Amino acid sequence: MPSLLIRDVPSDVHEALAARAKAENRSMAEQAIVDLRRLPELVARETRKQVLARLRERRQATRGRELSIPVATLIREDRDR
Numbered sequence: 001m002p003s004l005l006i007r008d009v010p011s012d013v014h015e016a017l018a019a020r021a022k023a024e025n026r027s028m029a030e031q032a033i034v035d036l037r038r039l040p041e042l043v044a045r046e047t048r049k050q051v052l053a054r055l056r057e058r059r060q061a062t063r064g065r066e067l068s069i070p071v072a073t074l075i076r077e078d079r080d081r
Contacts, residue, residue: 017031017032017035020035
């Protein structure tokens with residue numbers, strides 16, 4: 001597993017991290033990982049993975065089923081919007 005060393009952390013950032021770590025019964029390193037995992041880029045990536053997994057499951061479950069409305073009708077309705 002890769003590691004990360006951060007030098008010259010501002011005092012206010014260090015204190016806030018230490019306070020959150022103490023409140024959650026975590027080490028500062030564990031708290032930093034929890035906080036970093038909340039970054040929008042990482043959350044969005046995980047959300048995309050979950051959505052893709054659900055779509056794959058749905059595709060497997062519906063494989064070979066006929067639609068109640070012809071595909072051409074659905075496409076025409078979408079284009080007419």
